[in-house]
Amino acid sequence: MQAIFQSTGIVGTGAMGRGIAQMAAQAGSTVLLHDTQPGAAEAARAALEKTWQTLVTKGKLPAAEAQACLARVQPAASLAALSGCDLVVEAIVERLDVKRALFAELEAIVSPQAVLASNTSSLSVTAIAAALRHPQRLAGYHFFNPVPLMRVVEVIAGLKTDPVVCQQLTAYAHQFGHTPVSAQDTPGFIVNHAGRGYGTEALRVVGERVADFATIDRILKDQMGFRLGPFELMDLTALDVSHPVMESIYHQYFEEPRYRPSVIRRNAWPVAWWARRWGTVFTPTRTGRPRCRRSRRFPTWDRCHRSGCRPRRLGAQSSTSCSRTWAPASRRVRRHPVPR
Numbered sequence: 001m002q003a004i005f006q007s008t009g010i011v012g013t014g015a016m017g018r019g020i021a022q023m024a025a026q027a028g029s030t031v032l033l034h035d036t037q038p039g040a041a042e043a044a045r046a047a048l049e050k051t052w053q054t055l056v057t058k059g060k061l062p063a064a065e066a067q068a069c070l071a072r073v074q075p076a077a078s079l080a081a082l083s084g085c086d087l088v089v090e091a092i093v094e095r096l097d098v099k100r101a102l103f104a105e106l107e108a109i110v111s112p113q114a115v116l117a118s119n120t121s122s123l124s125v126t127a128i129a130a131a132l133r134h135p136q137r138l139a140g141y142h143f144f145n146p147v148p149l150m151r152v153v154e155v156i157a158g159l160k161t162d163p164v165v166c167q168q169l170t171a172y173a174h175q176f177g178h179t180p181v182s183a184q185d186t187p188g189f190i191v192n193h194a195g196r197g198y199g200t201e202a203l204r205v206v207g208e209r210v211a212d213f214a215t216i217d218r219i220l221k222d223q224m225g226f227r228l229g230p231f232e233l234m235d236l237t238a239l240d241v242s243h244p245v246m247e248s249i250y251h252q253y254f255e256e257p258r259y260r261p262s263v264i265r266r267n268a269w270p271v272a273w274w275a276r277r278w279g280t281v282f283t284p285t286r287t288g289r290p291r292c293r294r295s296r297r298f299p300t301w302d303r304c305h306r307s308g309c310r311p312r313r314l315g316a317q318s319s320t321s322c323s324r325t326w327a328p329a330s331r332r333v334r335r336h337p338v339p340r
Contacts, residue, residue: 002028003027003028003172003175004168004175005029005086005087006086007030007084008021008029008031008085008086009031009032009076009082009085010024010032010034010088011034011035011079011088011090011092011102012090012091012092013033013035013041013043014091015146016119016145016147017033017089017091018048019145019146019147019148020143021044021073022048022052022148023147023148025048025073026176027176028175029072030072030074031073031074032074032075032076032082033045033073033074033076034076034078034082041075041077042075044075045073045074045075048069048070048073049070052069079105079106080109082106082110083109084111085110085114086114087114087117087172088110088114088117089141090102090103090118091119094120094123094244094245095244099120099123100131103116103129103138107133107134112137115138115165115169116137116138117138117140117141117169118138118140118141119140119141119142119143120140120142121188121189121192122188122192122245122248124252125138125139125140125156125157125158125185126158126185128158129158129159129160129161135158135161136160136161136162138161138165139155139156139157139166139169140154140155140156140183140189141153141154141155141156142156142189145236145237151177151179152181152191153176153178154182154183154189155182155183156183156185156189158185166182170182187248187252188245188252192249196246196258196259198230198233199230199233199234199242200246200258200259200260200261202216202231203230207262213231214231216229216230216231217229217230217231217232243261246259
């Protein structure tokens with residue numbers, strides 16, 4: 001399968017940029033990585049090599065394909081090295097002035113047919129493109145972290161964006177194995193707009209001393225079915241990324257009270273450097289992994305009254321019937337009375 005964009009440039013080699021680069025290389029594109037930090041592009045390529053090696057070890061990717069993907073990824077020492085790219089995706093800091101300056105510089109480097117895409121999560125695509133001589137070539141291309149696992153991508157057209165650009169980005173996302181969704185150019189688009197209540201309300205619950213961070217994470221995962229609790233999600237995205245997004249959406253909606261940021265996050269923001277090094281702020285452990293664990297939604301019975309089986313893990317669907325979470329007993333365990 002031939003990639004929609006033969007050569008893709010990635011500006012910004014953080015977790016998001018590396019994830020986009022991984023999927024682009026696996027789709028068959030040549031990928032050039034650029035970062036203003038010395039050595040960051042080389043480090044990102046080394047991290048991708050380790051990722052692909054892990055996939056090979058787990059049997060999820062053939063070794064030959066992993067080597068081919070790595071060969072397609074190369075560091076770019078300067079923006080000028082991206083001149084031959086068909087697509088350049090920006091994955092840098094969430095600041096309008098910085099993004100505008102970058103795309104104005106890129107416009108003078110790449111060919112007139114090249115597509116420019118911003119991975120912005122909250123800023124107006126129209127406002128970013130306003131600094132360009134040809135704003136029709138720029139669109140929003142919002143991935144979610146981690147990119148290889150979060151299979152939804154928002155494709156956002158600005159006021160001047162050419163519809164063909166969005167069609168190309170949509171087809172490219174399909175080659176990634178992702179599900180592209182068209183979104184309007186509104187603050188937060190779809191996911192960050194709808195998801196504001198997940199984080200802000202959780203912070204209000206903590207602020208009112210109803211429950212602590214770990215309890216809220218555990219309850220929302222166990223009872224509501226979320227993969228991550230709100231504070232685990234904040235730790236994953238890092239405060240220096242997520243808090244500016246929260247403030248940006250709040251101001252873009254003219255200080256709408258329901259989007260008001262929390263002082264808890266604002267006070268924790270100065271320790272974002274700590275999160276960058278150790279991985280967490282709200283759920284800290286020595287290993288950087290969240291400390292809250294799945295709770296027992298139901299009593300853990302040693303066996304089912306029907307077939308003499310016991311739960312393989314906590315949180316079985318029922319204490320009186322079998323389900324996929326139950327498995328045959330492999331060892332003798334202490335018996336408890338089963339409710340009738």
